[in-house]
Amino acid sequence: MAEWGEARKSSLLGKYTQRLSGPQKVTGQAKYTFDINRPGMLYGRILRSHIPRGTLTALDLSPAQQMPGVKAAIPLIEVGKEIRYEGQEIAAVAADTKDIAADAIRAIRFDYDPLDHVVDLGESMSESSPQIRDWENNQSDRQIDEKGDLQAGWTTADAVVEATYSTEVQVHTCLESHGHVAEWDGDQLTVWASTQAVFGTRRDFARHFELPEDKVRVITEHMGGGFGSKFGPGVEGQAAAKLAKETGQPVKLMLTRKGEQNTAGNRPSMVQHVKAGATKEGKLVAYEVSGYGTSGLGGGAGFTGPYVYQVPNYRTEKFNVAINAGSGRAFRAPRHPQGAFAMDSLMDELAEKIGMDSLEFRKLNDPNEIRHAEYDRGAEEIGWNRRQKVAGSAPGIQKRGIGVGSGQWGGGGGKGTKARVNINSDGTVEAVTGTQDLGTGIRTAIAIIVADELGLQPTDITVKIGDTLPGLPSGGSGGSQTTPSVAPVVKTAAMAAKESLINHLAEKVNVVADEVVIKEGSVTIGNNQLSWKEAASTLGMETISEEGSWDENLREGGAAGAQFAEVEVDTETGQVKLIKIVAVQDCGLIINRLATESQINGGVIGGIGYALLEDRIMDGQTGRSLNSNLIDYKVAGAQEIPEIRAIAHDTDRKVTGIGEPVTIPTAGAIANAVYNAIGVRVRSLPITPDKVLTALEEA
Amino acid sequence: MQGASCVEPIDWVEVWLSNRGDPAHLHLSKDGCRIHIRYLVQEVCPTSRLVIQGGQMAEDTTRSTDQPEDRQKDLHQVNKTGLSRRNFLKGLGTGAVAATVAPATLAEADSHSATTGAEITRATVKLSINQQVYQIEVEPRTTLLTVLRDGIDTGGQRIDLTGAKEVCDRGACGGCTILVDGRSVYSCMMLAIDAEGKEITTVEGLADDNELHPVQEAFIEHDALMCGFCTPGFVVASKAILDQNPNPTREEIQAELSGNICRCGTYPFIFEAVASAAKKMK
Ligand code: FES
Ligand code: FES
Secondary structure, three states, X not given: OOOOOOHHXXXXXXXXXXOOXXXXXXXXXXXXXXXXXXXOOEEEEEXXXXXXXXXXXXXXXXXXXXXXXXXXXXXXXXXXXXXXXXXXXXXXXXXXXXXXHHHHHHHOEEEEEEXXXXXXXXXXXXXXXXXXXXXXXXXXXXXXXXXXXXXXXXXXOOEEEEEEEEEOOEXXXXXXOOEEEEEEEOOEEEEEEOXXXXXXXXXXXXXXXXXXXXXXXXXOOEOOOOOOOOOOOHHHHHHHHHHHHHHOOOEEEEXXXXXXXXXXXXXXXXXXXXXXXXXXXOOEEEEEEEEEEEEEOOOOOOOOOOOOOOOOOEEEEEEEEEOOOOOOOOOOOOOHHHHHHHHHHHXXXXXXXXXXXXXXXXXXXXXXXXXXXXXXHHHHHHOHHHOXXXXXXXXXXXXXXXEEEEEEEOOOOOOOOOEEEEEOOOOOEEEEEEOOOOOOOHHHHHHHHHHHHHOOOHHHEEEEOOEOOOOOEOOOOOOOOHHHHHHHHXXXXXXXXXXXXXXXXXXXXXXOHHHEEEEOOEEEEOOEEEEHHHHHHOOOOOOEEEEOOOOHHHEOOOEEEEEEEEEEEEOOOOOEEEEEEEEEEEOEOOOEHHHHHHHHHHHHHHHHHHHHHOXXXXXXXXXXXXXXXXXXXXXXXXXXXXXXXXXXXOOOOOEOOOOOHHHOOHHHHHHHHHXXXXXXXXXXXXXXXXXHHHHXXXX | OOOOOOOOOOOEEEEEEOOOOOOEEEEOOOOHHHHHHHHHHHOOOOOOEEEEEXXXXXXXXXXXXXXXXXXXXXXXXXXXXXXXXXXXXXXOOOOOOEEEEEOHHXXXXXXXXXXXXXXXXXXXXEEEEOOEEEEEEEOOOOEHHHHHHHOEEOOOOEOOOOOOOOOOOXXXXXXXXXEEOOEEEEHHHOEHHHHOOOEEEOHHHOOEOOEOOHHHHHHHHOOOOOOOOOHHHHHHHHHHHHHHOOOOOHHHHHHHHHHOXXXXXXXXXXXXXXHHHHHHOO
């Protein structure tokens, strides 16, 4: 059984290491799928529906096919079929240039019989709504979760809060849109893909084109963000490969910004009608929720509740509502931000009702000791005692307030990764595995682990990932599973490679293996010292190449987090200005502290957008999105960023993933801070100035 | 509609579809407006009519500081390449859209040139990019960004400068930021034909031989990048900031970088990187 040893003693583990891909990324040399230019490559583009619902009655590709520079046009929907949302794929073209492809799209003729649509959650649930899915009243089956005796719970409650919390549809908005470059060589398909799963994408391409998997190669050297939305070829990938096959030329097909925003996934909305009770001693005794949400036509709407708190009696009910809009996909901590925002707000409301400090009340109901320590650390850092004792009581127009939010994530990784470490006779070291780097820094983490084991520097290690060709599979990068899945196997591969080198050297000079020590770039054999290079050169014609194995003992799940926010609310304009956010996150055993802090910042900033800015807005009349662009869909920009204290809370545990947990507590902390500032609660995200002003007016 | 009978050079255009209410009011920036029109045309549904109307701005509107001479110069430069605004509009590609254009200064858009593929005007431009001169044949609508990323010069050589990214394709994200005569510019909002005679620097041209620019070094040191897709834009914009203001405060850095978006959320470390690069450059 392998062990990480004491990370604190390592000169690399848990220290600040610069990203290996840094030099390529700052000079523009890093090639993303979007940047791949193949000889003879054509540009693909998709014609999308501008209507939300209708029956396709005619589709004529010939005007496009006849245009000079257009090499192929294919249908992506059959005549007679139903168009079900704005942005649905109708046809695709491949042309010599991007601009010609755009012209060709416009030249395609299609006709449709319009059908009634619905893009509003409430309307879709009403009797008068058109039936748009195979769900009764457009509502999926209820998913019910029960525990204890709710009725008994209510009788013991001294205080009860009833409230409705709602959250918006958030769009992933990956800066590199979904897309592929597809190239055929006979029956061999090579695809450059902007994906979170090279092996999963290979499998899906192979299935779609009925090819053996080993005839498909998927490459993702760099990729520009996925956040849960990029796990397979999608219609666009299939279209790219089909166009490439038809033309015999490579085809690049990246989604346009509008296509990306409308069709490439989102975090479903949620409306939670909550009733909860607590005793005056501060114990939660009953919790009841009916929650529903929409992502579009798909499922996936949900929330976590009662989340990190223990409640003896509860009942939760969840269901999905369909609307004519692009479907949801996994999005950084699916269902958690929705649940956390409602629970964080609820805990604050209950605490106030029983006259208890919100943090104290949380601690009484949250059994996680790591989070208790995080509450203390964060409270000190933000200055919790500066909080308004009576919410909204500060004088003046601009009022400040402080709030707290909590989160929890699994992220323990799992079996399935194969990794290999090679030591070559020239001293170079390669680490090879089939994972991919979405920007999380796994490439650098792998180098750190191998370097730490072999006494080298991370820059001495060549990390080969994001390619299915070496045949060393790894899972998709989702659920904060990448590092805890990959690290153990890389670690054991490096250990095995080191052992092989030691055995080889021991045999060579005829000593016992114990006398060979590899450390800090050199190798000591008895009284002799060799440089790493010299030691490796003794391999002659050989190469050491060792595979690692899964080791349960090197990883761990369950990452607790707490965040604190300080805000300033302008009661005349309704503007919420963030002053400071403190994020205290259990990161398990940290491999790269620099990248970890980046991850924490990134999660918080995603949470800021969720709390204050982002919202997919659908127009009821036309059934179209009003903000499928980066002007009107607001993601956090430089001006919205407050001081962020990213605290990686060391717990000396094992390796875990933190991509997701860090984005969960932010919105609740901000919402509670807004309440503390103005004394009026906004129960709907995003907290925009109009909502703040309306709430103030109604108070 | 004010300005409907205007015959002077215009400062603004309003574009709307006859079957939809809200017009999009666009100010004619030096390079931007024409591209905006391109987009609106692309998004039109086949049964719509596109109406374009233009006029002059009132003194107090945002762009009123634009010098009239600049505008003239700009038009003149377009003319130098043999393309008039009329021809430009012809090359737009209006698809199935019937266009009504007023006033006369904007000319009528040809309603079928693009769909038939006929008569798309082309011109050869000479561009100086990272101190190297390229001759490239472009359509009038071709953006500078498209030339950098996808352009092929008249010798058949790909330009292949893919550092600048197309993210929003309409001046909203900064992913395509480059330097034109030392100032940061969204290359998706500039037409290639308007870049003639200017010195273009992309992220690939910032490093001196193999020596990284201090901004680039600082970005690596401070981990001011994650997926890195926004990074070239931020690096170039940051360099431009420091060239103008060697001692920016954090507030100034935030304000100056507000034209760039990073979805991974690297901003805090970008601010640190820019501040530390400023120190290094002293
Ligand atoms: S791509 Fe040019 S600003 Fe967004
Ligand atoms: S680093 Fe990914 S978008 Fe900025």
